[in-house]
Amino acid sequence: MLLKNKVIFLTGGTEGIGLECARLYHAAGAQLSIISNTEKSIVEARERLPDNDIRFINADVSIAADMQRAIAETVAHFGKIDVIHNNAGISNPSKAIHETTEDEWNRLFDVNVKGIYNTTRFGIDELKKTRGNILHTSSLVGDIGQEIHAAYSATKGAVNALTKSMALDYANFGIRVNAVAPAGVWTPMLRTWSKQQPDSTTIENYLDQIHALGYCPEGDVVADACLFLVSDQARFITGCILPVSGGAELGYRRVINQSNQ
């Protein structure tokens, strides 16, 4: 029960990586506010998750008023916030930068980057009271880049910079700020992405091969790392961007290495 008596504000907790985090945080004793901007995914997640100690809030992380309301609702219901996990994110479109429309560019930054600004603006005073912590779901592409995903990669580069800068700004308050950086994870987001690729038939094989450990995982591997980072087990870790990537950054395109063996 690593998270007994902890209240976690989790954005994007209705699907994919966030849903696995919600499951694990709850099993570890946490009370949860789960934020999503689609009612359908909230209804489905409600069926998949336990019905006690979880509050679902339909809100969009990119809208300041929505986050102000969601934070206030969480405090009114649970009395405090110990952890803000900024997990909600989008990756569309799969395009080079010159093909990315201004609306697509703005939406990516509004959700993936401004979303963090919004939850921090309205949530930081609560974390000061609990000496809590913040976790971001970043991506390996924020460090190493990605083909036909320049704008998305740029948002995750910004998340990495925010992780370090926020860690410095809030350390005096005893607030830790960390990130996890997955490579590929089978979620609804990745399934959509794989269908958009020029050669979608070989994509599953490709996704297995980019991970040095030889397979593309499900969200549970990321949730295990998140549980550690938001818990007191990680009490002396801040400003850390933890790859949860099966070593993808060590031997990107494992298939090339194999042909040399």
Ligand SMILES: NC(=O)c1ccc[n+]([C@@H]2O[C@H](COP(=O)([O-])OP(=O)(O)OC[C@H]3O[C@@H](n4cnc5c(N)ncnc54)[C@H](O)[C@@H]3O)[C@@H](O)[C@H]2O)c1
């Ligand atoms: N799946 C991968 O391969 C992968 C790899 C690296 C990083 N990531 C990152 O992990 C995070 C989760 O990705 P996923 O693959 O689980 O995605 P997903 O699409 O499966 O789930 C995204 C979740 O975020 C919510 N969401 C999306 N936009 C929102 C908004 N504006 N306001 C509130 N909620 C919103 C959705 O309702 C959903 O619950 C993202 O930040 C993503 O960039 C994913």
